[in-house]
Amino acid sequence: MWLEEINREIASCVRCPLCQSRTRVVPGEGPEDAMILLLGEAPGREEDETGRPFVGRSGRLLDECLVAAGIKRSDVFITNVVKCRPPDNRRPKRGEMESCRSYLRAQLELIDPRTVCLMGNVAARAVLNREGINALRGRVFEGRFIVTFHPAAIVRNRNRKDDLISDLKKARIVAEGQEGSGSEKLSQL
Ligand code: URA
Secondary structure, rough: OOOHHHHHHHOOOOOOOOHHOOOOOOOOOOOOOOOOOEOOOOOOOOOOOHHHOOOHHHHHHHHHHHOOOOHHHHHHHEEEEEOOOOHHHHHHHHHHHHHHHHHHHHHHHOOOOOOOEEOOHHHHHHHHHHOOOOOOOOOOOOOOEEEEEOOOHHHHHHHHHHHHHHHHHHHHHHOOOOOOOOOOOOOOO
């Protein structure tokens, strides 16, 4: 399956009630051969209006952190666990995450990134089935999954910005294969 096909399926998706309130779907964007995939939670208002991930306040903060980590935004694939905006930016419901799961799986299979950066608890839960961001962040699992803070959390608490930057740097280093990542097995968690 190609990215275009996945995007087409997402665009016509009616699997969950979020299809009724969305303005646009936000499938994600970036190169099909990206070495790093960044995974957020769900689109917010500006993302819903534009159809692009992380273009609002969190997106601007993410952009700053990517620059500081030496990563070009145009080199990474950015997407969310849920591809449509939950009303009032509430956390996505379990059923909504399940409805969207096959799209994320298809994106991960196609792009096959070296590193997947799980930004926040919703992303960590969706992929690793784990939560507890303070304990998980900065750690690498199964050689390629790196957990970090969601940029919206940094907008609320700027003290952790350096941590997000250092996790993104780590994602780059793991993707470049420069260094042993100290990867842990999920079964050891
Ligand atoms: N927050 C997310 O999780 N994703 C976006 O695309 C924007 C804000």
